[in-house]
Amino acid sequence: MRLIAAFAATAAVALLAPGAAAASSSPVHVATEHGRFTAYAPGAHAVTYRPDLVPAGARAHVFSLSASHAGTTTMLVVTGLRPGRAYGAHAHAQPCDATGDAAGPHFQHAPDPVKPSVDPAYANPRNEIWLDFSTDRLGSGFARSAVDWTFADRRAKSVVIHETHTHTDAGHAGTAGARLACLDVDF
Structure with missing residues (x-):
């Protein structure tokens, strides 16, 4: 949590530095969400589909900052996952629901x-x-993504944690195994 607060402060200072506002033709958009993973229930916004790999009670925090002159930077911090393990994570097109596939x-x-x-x-x-990460001996992990674009009419609606780091080879690019958990995020 402190890591996200530190990033937010640093990013805000950079985006709001003298001249930055003049360079921006659109407002800065901040998205922040945190959740404690639970089994699916209607209205849940942090869902675990595989509690053996993302235990109920594990937490995720997402912070995203977008501005036309700076692109979009997104951070993911997780705690309570299996220690010493590689995970993949990505922004998905749809919100979380009863199955991982529902996130689109x-x-x-x-x-x-x-x-x-x-x-x-x-x-x-x-x-x-892409927010791939590996957990430390305590089950905590961190990832950061920076892209040169911002969201327009279409926006991502969740972050899904996957079984493996993301593949990049042709025919498998973007795949990262099973969908383990999902957090709704209002990008």
Whole structure:
């Protein structure tokens, strides 16, 4: 939590520095969300689908800052996950629901016309928000994504934690195994 607060303060200072506001043609958009993962229930906004890998009670915090002159920077901090393990995470197009599939595909700035998207020209960390991380011995992890675009009419609606780090090879680009947990985020 302190890490996100420190990032927020630093990012805000950079974005609001003299001259930054003049360079911006649109307002700064901040999205922040935190949640404690639980089994799915109607209205839940932090859901674990695999409590063996994302235990009930584990937490996630997302902070995202967008401005036309700076792009979008997103941070993910997790606690209470399995120690010493690699996870993937991405911004997804739909909110969380009863199954991980309900969150839809990864949000892509330039949408791939072919679904599912596994073409590295579209499924990459410049066109999507990738937040892969590894947990430390206490089960905490941190990830940061910076892209040069901002959200317009279409916005991501959740962050999904996946089973593995994200693949980048053709035919598998953007895949990261099973969907383990989901946090609704109002990007």
